[in-house]
Amino acid sequence: MKLIFEKSKHGIKNDMLPPLDVPEVELPTMLQRKQALNLPEVAQPDITRHYSALAKRTHGANDGFYPLGSCTMKYNPKLNDEMASLPNFTKIHPLQPVETVQGALEVFALAEKYLCEITGMDKMTFQPAAGAHGELTGLMIIKAYHTAKKDFKRNKIIVPDSAHGTNPASASMVGYKTVNVPSDENGCVDPEELRKVVGDDTAGIMLTNPNTLGKYEENISEVTKIVHDAGGLNYYDGANLNAVMGVVRPGDMGFDVIHLNLHKTFSTPHGGGGPGSGPIGVKNILEPFLPNDHPVQETSGKFNLMKPEQSIGRVKGFYGHFLVDVRALTYILYLGAEGIPHAAKTAVLNANYLMEGLKEFYKVGYPGICMHEFVLSLKDIKKETGVTALDVAKMILDYDMYPPTMYFPTIVPEALMIEPTETESKETLDEVIRIYGEIHETIYSDPEKVKSAPHRMVVKRLDEVKAARQPKLAYQFD
Amino acid sequence: MGRYSPITTSDQELMLAKLGLSSIDDLYKQVSKDLLIDGLDIPSGKSEMEVRQIMTDLAAKNKVYRSIFRGAGAYNHYIPALVKQIVSKEEFLTTYTPYQAEISQGVLQSIFEYQTMICQLTGMEIANASIYDGATAAAEAVNMTMTRKQNKILISETVHPMTIETIQTYANSVNNEVIIVPQKDGVTDVEKLAAMLEDDVACFVLQQPNYFGQIEEAEKIGALLKENKQKFIMSINPVAGVKLKTPFECQADIATGEGQPLGLDLAFGGPYLGFLAASKEFLHKIPGRIVGETEDTEGKRGYVLTLQAREQHIRRERASSNICSNQAHCALTASVYMTVMGPEGLKDVARQCYSKTHYLADALTQIPTIELKYPGEFFHEFVTTSTKPAIDILEKLDEENILGGYPLNETDILWCATEMNSKEDIDRLASIVKEVM
The missing domain is CATH 3.40.640.10 (Type I PLP-dependent aspartate aminotransferase-like (Major domain))
Structure with missing residues (x-):
């Protein structure tokens, strides 16, 4: 397919603006750019066709099964998008007088109230832009807390070996060293191993619960107590909250600071990779360190923006991804007190049902009841046939389905991590089981077919090594 | 309650039976009992129609200005x-x-x-x-x-x-x-x-x-x-x-x-x-x-x-x-956006922003008590300083449904004009400001 630049024809222009109605003023020549500006010149009808063609070459959660583990690709109610398009939300300037944006500040305040109840936290900021940005903010808060106590020795963050890559990467961004703690035979944090690594240099621990293997950490209260007793703080990575929302709360588990991925759990569309929203919830002891411009309701009832006394400062421009937060609030209001736990339980039921069906064909990494996701290991299949998890993922494409997350968590060899979510029907899950079974048969009857997959996509398997070795990152004009 | 799950009650029973479980809560057996919560203290779920009303009412508490002369990091442009x-x-x-x-x-x-x-x-x-x-x-x-x-x-x-x-x-x-x-x-x-x-x-x-x-x-x-x-x-x-x-x-x-x-x-x-x-x-x-x-x-x-x-x-x-x-x-x-506007369309946006902002600066500085704070070249924003408090000017504009420039302190205002501000709007703004002075 041609790039938009290859469809460009000199002289084409879409009229959008009225003629200039004030005297034209020329920018002094010495300030003007000389470099060419090669942007496409394409007429409206051809622009729509270009993007329609790109849309057809894109698979969204609304196009078919999308069990990308840890990403919670659930259906996003269309009402969310309509509410985020209301002109009184989209056309307000972030620096308007606070009296004129009371509705917007109330959106933040309501979302904070409901999400604090769902997570068991005391305060929440919506400034962080996405989950990883939330992690960074949360760790800055942990560091500020220790610094305020003049406890300068704490420079280590503990993460389990099954943790998301963002956890250690975020720790490095605040100058913390990462200490990996091995998982036990059930895929959970081993309290004995944890005891060995905590000490007076422990700043905190970062955990997901359920963890990335889809396992609920049974010893969670003991784990958080070990860290607290050592003087550290507990950070909850909310990527997997979908399994437990309305059932059990991170705040009650002993976590001091958490982030949520509103684009995952609270059903705001993923948009091809963002925008997300990564609010941070904290217990009262950490409230003084929250980022500035925190929306609060004054005793008069008026909403305002305030700076907490020992604020870490600002982590981005303005107040957060407001329109994403509007969508999340819409979703919470729609599901409500009964719908939130119902969604979580159905997500867990769907995952277990699918795991039970796939067990017949593929080895489950860590057997037993899972939460919202589970991990398959294709280690034996690779040994017997040479077919890898990557090959199987590519084969799945030919059935117009998105493959699971591959090669993560890294502690499971040839991993496929599957998260069906609560918005898939039993019929879809049954069909998935049938297809994955058919692929299993093909692996043994015709392994070459799987190794050369996909066969039915607009391109055959792409050469990722070539892309990295000879980087072509932009279109080259003649 | 707002629900859209495709899993029916009978589906749920069939699925639990396959798993050898009698209740959906059995899926949370590993969670220690003292941590399980007994309901959430948030409003009950609502129909789509009711949620739409709540959100629309919240939105209505915000004011959308007829014309905006404020930038400072967020700019009002035409979106095709x-x-x-x-x-x-x-x-x-x-x-x-x-x-x-x-x-x-x-x-x-x-x-x-x-x-x-x-x-x-x-x-x-x-x-x-x-x-x-x-x-x-x-x-x-x-x-x-x-x-x-x-x-x-x-x-x-x-x-x-x-x-x-x-x-x-x-x-x-x-x-x-x-x-x-x-x-x-x-x-x-x-x-x-x-x-x-x-x-x-x-x-x-x-x-x-x-x-x-x-x-x-x-x-x-x-x-x-x-x-x-x-x-x-x-x-x-x-x-x-x-x-x-x-x-x-x-x-x-x-x-x-x-x-x-x-x-x-x-x-x-x-x-x-x-x-x-x-x-x-x-x-x-x-x-x-x-x-x-x-x-x-x-x-x-x-x-x-x-x-x-x-x-x-x-x-x-x-x-x-x-x-x-x-x-x-x-x-x-x-x-x-860049594709629809094209290179010439974008240059026109820039040209209009530049020209209108200079027209606005001229109109404002013709008022004797207002002058430009800085002497150099500017693009589509500039700062004025005046003997009158900034707040008086901005409040008067607010009454006329205009979001004026951003107040930097008691006397200085950071103004912005884009292709969205017509000559008529700029003239009107200048005459309102003149009245305040």
């Missing part, structure tokens, strides 16, 4: 109808980071096109797939320049205060020092900057046009930094960037900026779009997703996420950044 129609396509909305390339060629190609457009805009060689916003893009750019020996950050006082604060927050957490380079007459004091370029300085951050709308001597500053072998980070406004000397022409090493003016709503501050482009030297240091061109097994052109060895999911604690989710949908919006 085609932009929203295209980006609302479900495929673009409901897909995620294109890990599986062969089924994601559409979104990957759109990112490749976006990267190309950002390279065109900035004149730079490489661009990433986006960062959260302009402020975080600048903070990430600063991180790209840090070395063991060079870890001091210089920022001009004329950079947007929120960008300065964001860089400071990022730097504080690793004890890197941030030093503010003072301004003189509303632009960076280049002589002072030259004197501050000590050996341990890693980079200098400049905004063009700056927070006050003034056009900085970016070329001169670029040459100065090149001479000292220190990195030059230029944060640009993309609309002004269509006309002004590019970061490449000013010898910048990294170009960043806030992409909101490229077809994104004001939306109370977000989501916006951080763009980041650099010279090839930064190929392995640039943060976040990057899409590259490659071939399939039959030699057909295709696109993949590439250079992933920089990223958190591969390199973990040694990654160039922790960024994972970005602003893909906002980047798509910006690409569609």
Whole structure:
């Protein structure tokens, strides 16, 4: 397919603006750019066709099964998008007088109230832009807390070996060293191993619960107590909250600071990779360190923006991804007190049902009841046939389905991590089981077919090594 | 209650039976009993119709102004109808980071096109797939320049205060020092900057046009930094960037900026779009997703996420950044906007912003008690100072359904005009201000 630049024809222009109605003023020549500006010149009808063609070459959660583990690709109610398009939300300037944006500040305040109840936290900021940005903010808060106590020795963050890559990467961004703690035979944090690594240099621990293997950490209260007793703080990575929302709360588990991925759990569309929203919830002891411009309701009832006394400062421009937060609030209001736990339980039921069906064909990494996701290991299949998890993922494409997350968590060899979510029907899950079974048969009857997959996509398997070795990152004009 | 789950009660029974469980709560057997909660203290679920009403009522508590003369980091521009129609396509909305390339060629190609457009805009060689916003893009750019020996950050006082604060927050957490380079007459004091370029300085951050709308001597500053072998980070406004000397022409090493003016709503501050482009030297240091061109097994052109060895999911604690989710949908919006406007359309937007802002400045400074605060060239924002309190002027405009400029202090106002402000609106604004005076 041609790039938009290859469809460009000199002289084409879409009229959008009225003629200039004030005297034209020329920018002094010495300030003007000389470099060419090669942007496409394409007429409206051809622009729509270009993007329609790109849309057809894109698979969204609304196009078919999308069990990308840890990403919670659930259906996003269309009402969310309509509410985020209301002109009184989209056309307000972030620096308007606070009296004129009371509705917007109330959106933040309501979302904070409901999400604090769902997570068991005391305060929440919506400034962080996405989950990883939330992690960074949360760790800055942990560091500020220790610094305020003049406890300068704490420079280590503990993460389990099954943790998301963002956890250690975020720790490095605040100058913390990462200490990996091995998982036990059930895929959970081993309290004995944890005891060995905590000490007076422990700043905190970062955990997901359920963890990335889809396992609920049974010893969670003991784990958080070990860290607290050592003087550290507990950070909850909310990527997997979908399994437990309305059932059990991170705040009650002993976590001091958490982030949520509103684009995952609270059903705001993923948009091809963002925008997300990564609010941070904290217990009262950490409230003084929250980022500035925190929306609060004054005793008069008026909403305002305030700076907490020992604020870490600002982590981005303005107040957060407001329109994403509007969508999340819409979703919470729609599901409500009964719908939130119902969604979580159905997500867990769907995952277990699918795991039970796939067990017949593929080895489950860590057997037993899972939460919202589970991990398959294709280690034996690779040994017997040479077919890898990557090959199987590519084969799945030919059935117009998105493959699971591959090669993560890294502690499971040839991993496929599957998260069906609560918005898939039993019929879809049954069909998935049938297809994955058919692929299993093909692996043994015709392994070459799987190794050369996909066969039915607009391109055959792409050469990722070539892309990295000879980087072509932009279109080259003649 | 609002529900849309496709699992019926009888489905649930069948599924539980297959799992050998009698109740859905048996799935949570591993959760210790004292942690299980007995309901949530939030409102009961509601129908779509009721939720629509609640949200519409909340929205109605905000005021939308008929005309806006305020920028300061968020700009009111015309958004063509085609932009929203295209980006609302479900495929673009409901897909995620294109890990599986062969089924994601559409979104990957759109990112490749976006990267190309950002390279065109900035004149730079490489661009990433986006960062959260302009402020975080600048903070990430600063991180790209840090070395063991060079870890001091210089920022001009004329950079947007929120960008300065964001860089400071990022730097504080690793004890890197941030030093503010003072301004003189509303632009960076280049002589002072030259004197501050000590050996341990890693980079200098400049905004063009700056927070006050003034056009900085970016070329001169670029040459100065090149001479000292220190990195030059230029944060640009993309609309002004269509006309002004590019970061490449000013010898910048990294170009960043806030992409909101490229077809994104004001939306109370977000989501916006951080763009980041650099010279090839930064190929392995640039943060976040990057899409590259490659071939399939039959030699057909295709696109993949590439250079992933920089990223958190591969390199973990040694990654160039922790960024994972970005602003893909906002980047798509910006690409569609630039495509619909085309190069001539964008130049027209820039020309109209420039001309109207100068017309506004003339109209305001004809009032005897108002004068320009700074003497230099400005693009589509400028600062006035007056003998009357700023608040009096702005309140009067508010009554007339006009959002006036942004008050910087008791007497100074930062004004902005774009293609959205007609001559009639500007004349009306000037006459209202004159009345207050």
